[in-house]
Structure formats: structure tokens, C-alpha cells
Amino acid sequence: MFIQVKNLTKIYKDYLAVNKINFFIEKNKTIGLLGPNGCGKTTSIGMMLGLITPTSGDILINNKNLKSFSRDQILSRFNFASPYVELPKKLTVKQNLEIYGRLYGIENLSERINEISNDLDIKNFFDRKTGELSSGQKNRVSLAKALINKPEILLLDEPTASLDPDIGDFVRSYIQDYKSKNKVTILLASHNMSEVERLCDSIVMMRKGKIIDNGTCEELIKKHGRNNLEETFLKLARSRDEF
């Protein structure tokens, strides 16, 4: 599936959160959505997930407007993970995956849960309540939920935020491996530049609700005359009126 975002705008009362953004995610590619806090990344993701109604503009999935899909028709092909969104804390890992598997209408659910649990190494705390897990464990369970339906479009909002380097690397390696084995289009919002460089085929840079630049990592670093993506990000984030 490919995604095209056209003139997407969101205005909250008199606050312009997202300002006529345009970008394209090729089928089975990963795009990084970068920008400082409050630049409109989460609002953009919210609009793509159907959680926020755009003020204007369109999101096209395989050239078909997102609005023309029914809720269950489109959402069964999407999924999302973010450390700021949790699974029910009082339910065990297994119960959570069972419930979300059912909600996503997964056939052979036990097999799928077994498969994803092995892949993400979560079996050893399968019967523990999700609220009792460490950040790293919760993160992997959240990722398991996000992949339970083998989504064609996966939206990840800072998937490795607050993880120690070891677990962070495990998650990044897993996503990289998953990408290579499955047909999935990924939108990744992150503040971790090495993660973005490692996982993304191209980048969209946002600031104050607008896209201020886009391209591959190498293109952006070269264009802005910096040594790495972090320096490029800082230059763009701190720029005032150039864009």
C-alpha cells in the first residue's frame, strides 16, 4: 500500500497545528517524520489513523481517499505503537494479545500469538500483568500488539523512547528484520537520529506544522552541509524564517 498526503491541514480553534503538508510514502518503504516537539507529528499521525478529522486536505491510500473507507475496513490494515499509549495494565500479556487479535479478526490467533511472542521474546512474561512489566518489556508487548494483524501500514511514534540502549537496539533490529521479511509501509516519528538513519528510506522534516524539507538522510545531510543527521536536524529545528 502506498500513502499520499495532500495539503493536509489541522486547525484547532485558532491554532494551526498542521499546515498544508504534502508527502508520499512508497509501498513497502519507511519514512521518518522528524521535527521538534509540538511541530505537528502526532497530529499528522492522528489524522492518518482516523483519530483526528483534518480541517482540510486528503490522505490517499492506494489512490483512494481515506474518508471513503469504512472504519473497520481501513483500520484492519493499519496498526500503531507508541510508548504514550498503553495496553490495559491489569490484563496479562497473553490476554491483551488475545483481545487485540480478536478485535483485528485474526484467523489462527493462537498460532499468530505464538509466532509473534517468540519473535519478540515475550513468552517468559506471558502470564504477567502488563502493568507490572518494565518499560522494555511493555514496549515489546506494545509492538507485538501493533504487528498482530500483520499491518500493511504501520505507524510508530517514538518506538524506542525511554528504552535502554540494549533494548532499543533489539527493537530497532527487530523492526529492520520485520521490514525485510514482510510487505509493510512504515511511518516512523522519532527523535532518535541514529534510529531514523538506520530504519528510514527517506525523511520528512516538520517545524511549526509545516514540512520544511524532505529527502533521504544522505541528501539532507549533504544539502545542509552538516556531518550527520543530528546536526542537520538541529539546524532545521533552530532555523527561524528560512522555510
Added chain:
Amino acid sequence: MNFNKIYALGLRHLYLIMNSFPRVLDLIYWPTVQIFLWGFISKFFTLNSDYYSNTVGVILTAAILYDFLFRASISFNMMFLEEIWSRNFTNLFIAPIKISEIIVSLTLTAILRTLIGLVPAVLISIPLFGVSILELGPPLVLLLLALYLFGISLGLFVTSGLLRFGPSFENIAWASLFFLAPLGCIYYPIDILPNILQILAKGLPLVHIFEEMRSILLNESVNYSNIFISSIISVIYFVIGIIVFYASYFGAKKRGTLINMGE
């Protein structure tokens, strides 16, 4: 409607109850305390009131029916609040489940929560106070249905408020039923109310339900038109509740409050 998804959402709340003994205890505790309290009050009035003389358990039956309404409404609200408290709101609303399926699931699961709390209390009232709500006979089913529908309607209004105003609306969830109780004429006839409030009270199904309950127990006669009126009013509130819920959902999408909603 996909019943597997409706079941999945119900299962989420069933697991929540099953995983926690204190939660089960909490569900049973309050209705039981209510039954004890109103059981003794009922006993006192039965012995000392002309109106209630020789009619054991009118007040206690009213208390049980009111508690049924209260539990149904609170159960609906609680299940919705659980999603906010656990910060699971976004996950739920990006799952491929229709809004109608969420409403159906919460409505059906609320029955379970209500019965877990109320059945032990009702059973206790039989040996302890010699009162059984089954004395209402077949009309009991219709009265319970009308009450349940109205309880769910109140739940829909409160959850709509949660969608509109966020978790800060939580206190209203608890207060909603106490606000309507004086107008519901649960423990007294409608004639007690001032004329202007009588007009308002007749717009609620509660008055018709509790008037009918008293009529059955005191006069031993059933007026099905009263039950019919209460059912119709409950259905009207239920339909309005669904419309308000949908309006709040679409409003929340416009305001962007569905994403990251949590405590």
C-alpha cells in the same frame, strides 16, 4: 455487526474482573450494603407506617430496583473509564471495531457487571428480610428491561461527556444518578412532588416504573400501560443517548481529544 469483536471487548472487561478478587468484592460489596441498609429501613416502615402496613418489602424492592439501575449505568461508565485510566483509549479507537459494536459490547457487558453485584444482594434479602423481588411476577422482567435501558442511556450521556470534556468529566459520572433520584419517585409517590416537578418527573421512566412497582405490591394489580409508557420513554432516552454519543465521538475527532486521552 461482528459478534467476535463485540465478544472481544466484553472479554477484556471479563478478564479485568476475573484477574482481581478485590474488584469482584467491590462489585458485590456496595449492593449488599444497600440491601442491608434499606432492609432495616423497610422493616421499620413496615411496622410503623399506615401506607406500608402489612406490605413487607416495598421499600426494599424499590431499593433493589434502583440499585439495578444504578449498577447498570455505573457499569457502563466504569468500563469506558477503564480505557481512559489504562491509557488504552487510542488502541481501542484505532482497532477495526465499529462505534456501534463498542456500544453493543459495553451494553451487554454491563449486564454481567450489574448481575455480579446484584444477584448476591437479592439472594441475601430473601432469608434476611423475607423479601424477594420475584414477588413482582412476570412484569418484573419488563420493569428491569426499562430500567436497564434507562441506566445504559445515562451511561451513554456520561460517556459522551467524557468524550467531549475528557477525564475531568469523571465526577459527573458518579453524580449523574443521584441528580435524577429525587425526581424518580423511587421511595415515595409522585404526589409528594410540587406540581412543576411532577411534570418533569413524568418525563422520566423511573416514575412510571416505581409507581407501577408500588401498585403491584400494594394493590396487587398490574397496569401494563404504565409499563409500556416507561419502556417507550426508556427507548427514547436510549436513542437520544446513542445520537449524543455519536455526536461526541465526531466532535472529539474534530477537537483531536481521542489521541493520547488518559489520566
